[in-house]
Structures are given as C-alpha cells and as structure tokens.
Amino acid sequence: MYKVFFEDIAVGDVQKFGSYEVTREEILEFASKYDPQPFHLDDEAAKHSVFGKLCASGWHTGAMMMRMLVDHVKATGAASMGSPGLDEIRWLEPVFPGETLSVETEILGTRESKSRPNIGLIKAAYKTFNQDGTLKMTAISNYMILRRPK
Structure with missing residues (x-):
C-alpha cells in the first residue's frame, strides 16, 4: 500500500506538484462559510480594500495547498500519518479568481520519534505559487510518517 517511508526522505529534498x-x-x-469578510464576498467592497478586487481568504489558500498536498501524498504512496501542526504560515500575496496554484516542498529536518518507534517526524517548508511563479503563501509544518517495516 505505501511506497515512501521515513527512510526515503532526506533533508534538502525538494518536490514540486499540484495544479x-x-x-x-x-x-x-x-x-x-468560514471567513465572511467583505473583500472575500463582494466585488464592490473588495474594490475599496487593500486588495483592489475580490480575493480568496488566506485560510482558503491554505486549504487549497492542503488539497494539493494530500493528492500528492496519495499519488506517491507516502506513509503519512498526519501532522501535529504548523510552526508558521504567511500569506504574502492575495489569491484571485482565475489563478492556478501549485506547491513546492523542501524537507528541513527529520528525526525519529522517541515515543513511537514506528514513526518518523519531518519538518517541511511549503511554498504556494500562482501560474506566473508569484509566491503567494509559505508555511512550515511538521508531519508524521511511518518508518519502513522490518
């Protein structure tokens, strides 16, 4: 079922994926449903905001990044066991209708779990770009991945 385990991941690994x-x-x-601010809901209000036009919520941008990440995990067969959370998230530029987003990940650190010997812990940086290569969002996350069965 799984093809990619903790032992297959190294600091510095970079992957690009998603559309x-x-x-x-x-x-x-x-x-x-989740962020009913005027500049996310109304064209006229958005025109008078710092964004200049209707844009996605930063939380929505994060959700879109997460969807691409989960699709990538499934496609590669990574033995992901979820995440204990984010260390950082930054919304650098607004995301507008009609843009196409993609993701780049870089592995920042790896370590074996002290409490769960079958789990490895990964720290990764995520960058979300639009179709023109404009960096829209960054995040640093920790996630758990199974160690290769012996």
Whole structure:
C-alpha cells in the first residue's frame, strides 16, 4: 500500500506538484462559510480594500495547498500519518479568481520519534505559487510518517 517511508526522505529534498484553479464561486462559498469578510464576498467592497478586487481568504489558500498536498501524498504512496501542526504560515500575496496554484516542498529536518518507534517526524517548508511563479503563501509544518517495516 505505501511506497515512501521515513527512510526515503532526506533533508534538502525538494518536490514540486499540484495544479489548482481558483474560481470565483469557490472563493465566495468558502468565505461565506468560514471567513465572511467583505473583500472575500463582494466585488464592490473588495474594490475599496487593500486588495483592489475580490480575493480568496488566506485560510482558503491554505486549504487549497492542503488539497494539493494530500493528492500528492496519495499519488506517491507516502506513509503519512498526519501532522501535529504548523510552526508558521504567511500569506504574502492575495489569491484571485482565475489563478492556478501549485506547491513546492523542501524537507528541513527529520528525526525519529522517541515515543513511537514506528514513526518518523519531518519538518517541511511549503511554498504556494500562482501560474506566473508569484509566491503567494509559505508555511512550515511538521508531519508524521511511518518508518519502513522490518
């Protein structure tokens, strides 16, 4: 079932993946449920905001990044066991309807779990770009991955 384990991952590894088209409809739907600020819901209000036009919530951008990450984990067969959380998240540029996002990851650190011998812990940096290569969001996360069975 799994193809990629803790032992297959090294500090400095970089992967690029994903393609997620951002739609106006999805921006409105997400914002109406989770971040109902005017610049995420109303074109006229957004025009008068610092963003200049309707844009995605930063939390929505994170959710889109997460979707691409999970799709990548499934496609590669990585033995991911979830995450204890983020160390950092930065929304650098607004995300607008019509953009297409992708992700780049870099492994920053690896260590064996002290409490769970079958788990490895990974620290990774994530960068989310649009189709023009503009950096939109960064995050640093920790995640758990199974060690290769003996």
